[in-house]
Amino acid sequence: MEKPIQEERKAFLTGNEVVAWAALVAGAEFMYGYPITPQNEIMHYWTRLAPRYKRGFLQTEDELSAGFTTIGGVMGGKKAFTATAGPGNTLMQEPLSMAEMMRLPVVVVVQQRGGPSTATVIYSQQEVTLTTMGGNGEGLRIVYSTSSHQELFDYTIKAFNTAWRYRFPTFVLGDGYQAKMREPLTLYDPEARGVAMVGTEPFVGKEGVPGIERPPAQHRNTFSLEEELYEKVKTDAGDYEKIAPSVAEYSSKYTEDADLVILSHGVVFRAVAEAVGSLREHGFKVGFFRPVTLRPMPVGPAREMAQKAKKILIAESALGQLARLFKEAAFGAQAEIHTLFKPGMGITAEEVEEKARELLQ
Amino acid sequence: MADRIVEAYTGEYAAGKSENALNRALELARRGRLVTLVDLDIVEPFYTLRPIQDELAAHGLTVLAWKTGETMGLGEAGTVIKPAARWALRRDGDVILDIGYGVGGSRTLNLVEGAGSDPDLKVLAVINISRPMTASVADIVQHVRDLGRVDGLINNTHLGDETTGEVVQEGARVVTEAARILGLPVVATAAAAEIAEKIGQADCMDNPVRPLTRFMQKAMW
Numbered sequence: 001m002e003k004p005i006q007e008e009r010k011a012f013l014t015g016n017e018v019v020a021w022a023a024l025v026a027g028a029e030f031m032y033g034y035p036i037t038p039q040n041e042i043m044h045y046w047t048r049l050a051p052r053y054k055r056g057f058l059q060t061e062d063e064l065s066a067g068f069t070t071i072g073g074v075m076g077g078k079k080a081f082t083a084t085a086g087p088g089n090t091l092m093q094e095p096l097s098m099a100e101m102m103r104l105p106v107v108v109v110v111q112q113r114g115g116p117s118t119a120t121v122i123y124s125q126q127e128v129t130l131t132t133m134g135g136n137g138e139g140l141r142i143v144y145s146t147s148s149h150q151e152l153f154d155y156t157i158k159a160f161n162t163a164w165r166y167r168f169p170t171f172v173l174g175d176g177y178q179a180k181m182r183e184p185l186t187l188y189d190p191e192a193r194g195v196a197m198v199g200t201e202p203f204v205g206k207e208g209v210p211g212i213e214r215p216p217a218q219h220r221n222t223f224s225l226e227e228e229l230y231e232k233v234k235t236d237a238g239d240y241e242k243i244a245p246s247v248a249e250y251s252s253k254y255t256e257d258a259d260l261v262i263l264s265h266g267v268v269f270r271a272v273a274e275a276v277g278s279l280r281e282h283g284f285k286v287g288f289f290r291p292v293t294l295r296p297m298p299v300g301p302a303r304e305m306a307q308k309a310k311k312i313l314i315a316e317s318a319l320g321q322l323a324r325l326f327k328e329a330a331f332g333a334q335a336e337i338h339t340l341f342k343p344g345m346g347i348t349a350e351e352v353e354e355k356a357r358e359l360l361q
Numbered sequence: 362m363a364d365r366i367v368e369a370y371t372g373e374y375a376a377g378k379s380e381n382a383l384n385r386a387l388e389l390a391r392r393g394r395l396v397t398l399v400d401l402d403i404v405e406p407f408y409t410l411r412p413i414q415d416e417l418a419a420h421g422l423t424v425l426a427w428k429t430g431e432t433m434g435l436g437e438a439g440t441v442i443k444p445a446a447r448w449a450l451r452r453d454g455d456v457i458l459d460i461g462y463g464v465g466g467s468r469t470l471n472l473v474e475g476a477g478s479d480p481d482l483k484v485l486a487v488i489n490i491s492r493p494m495t496a497s498v499a500d501i502v503q504h505v506r507d508l509g510r511v512d513g514l515i516n517n518t519h520l521g522d523e524t525t526g527e528v529v530q531e532g533a534r535v536v537t538e539a540a541r542i543l544g545l546p547v548v549a550t551a552a553a554a555e556i557a558e559k560i561g562q563a564d565c566m567d568n569p570v571r572p573l574t575r576f577m578q579k580a581m582w
Binding site (some may be wrong): 011012014017021037041118121148177180183184187 | 362374375405408435436437454479489492493494520521522523550581582
């Protein structure tokens with residue numbers, strides 16, 4: 001396979017283009033997708049790049065089909081992915097539940113838009129609950145929430161490795177702002193940086209006689225008995241719990257002596273980081289805590305922070321979807337919790353700073 | 362006006378078409394000229410002149426663009442061309458057209474009355490070699506040929522906040538070489554004002570330098 005990036009270089013891209021490049025350098029072989037704003041240019045860009053590097057693309061009739069065909073690609077041993085947003089993400093939960101049940105390394109990029117329903121094509125952080133816990137299961141999936149184009153690139157590459165290493169559906173959760181924004185980043189070939197890409201293998205159609213020369217490939221999403229299902233879910237949940245501490249990622253700063261810690265994820269973290277920097281310059285004891293993985297949550301560090309902090313401010317472009325995940329992780333901690341919830345609206349550094357000053361008075 | 366200036370800005374997605382178009386319009390207005398700036402981007406309505414039209418109008422331009430609130434299904438159901446934009450070339454004075462990206466964008470010109478016969482119209486392709494699809498001489502040549510009618514190139518190479526003079530100059534070298542193969546002039550090298558000032562009146566390939574004031578960061582939806 002020809003290397004799309006021969007030499008590390010700076011480039012100026014939109015977030016959607018970043019995703020397409022990342023999938024390309026991660027060795028993704030096939031994208032399945034159905035158009036929806038604001039993720040369209042992932043598909044557009046992929047279809048411009050794919051012929052050049054001998055990769056494939058299938059536009060399906062809807063997101064249900066895009067999810068199931070991605071499953072098909074993965075079961076055939078292809079490094080496959082899809083991308084969606086909003087109502088498309090809702091439809092895709094059915095195939096993604098199946099991927100969860102069958103432990104399939106499906107990679108999905110979500111560029112959140114406003115909700116519920118069609119709402120706006122623009123932006124929100126309202127797909128956190130859906131992406132982390134969607135489907136009729138237990139949310140056994142991995143969700144990375146990015147905050148810059150460099151992270152979109154890094155974590156899209158990482159998502160393929162995480163998915164194929166642990167065999168849980170893996171998501172990169174962006175949003176409409178990140179999708180369309182333009183900023184510089186460094187494009188690189190992961191292997192040139194010493195990041196080995198996890199290999200793929202087919203789940204079906206393997207060599208040899210099943211049951212004699214190799215174990216039969218039995219991948220089920222249907223069980224007859226409660227006990228069978230119970231056994232299956234307990235085993236998968238056990239596997240998930242085991243890997244969770246090594247998969248969970250977060251970043252935090254100035255939390256040790258903080259009177260107030262500001263919690264955020266994704267693009268809102270940019271505003272929070274700027275606000276915290278400015279407040280520190282003015283002598284306020286403020287820190288930030290940002291989960292990079294929303295599922296699994298970095299439970300230990302989140303709880304430890306919540307036990308030390310006097311006050312916590314949760315800022316998100318949703319009505320408490322991150323807050324719910326955090327409160328579960330930090331259950332029992334004594335910090336006062338305050339909120340800056342703006343569903344479907346961007347949050348600026350100035351707004352965060354103003355709210356923080358209010359809380360520190 | 363004897364020396365009527367009519368320019369259409371085209372090029373690759375996120376090449377800097379709108380930023381160059383509006384800065385050109387402002388420059389002409391500063392010279393006391395009568396200028397109409399037209400939003401003809403019906404390809405990708407995320408960054409367009411719509412949200413900043415009042416600010417631009419306050420600088421003395423006539424801006425033909427929808428108000429976001431006048432639109433329906435924006436980004437989802439296609440964008441309808443504003444009737445006044447269709448007739449923009451019949452206006453007095455200079456006309457600067459900001460058209461959408463790629464081949465689809467170039468074809469938008471077909472919707473503008475008189476675009477095929479306007480004696481003053483120049484179609485300018487804006488090129489940023491930090492955009493991977495127009496990074497090399499060969500890619501630029503192919504890209505410009507695909508666009509259809511193009512009368513000149515603008516080197517708009519930059520890396521956002523990480524732009525340096527050398528980034529712009531490398532763009533000048535590559536774009537000038539592509540222009541030579543295409544038999545087209547490089548109309549200008551454009552750069553953010555503080556970088557343009559460092560480079561001077563002309564870049565390393567002797568193309569004139571146009572300083573840009575960045576407006577488009579504020580122009581989402």
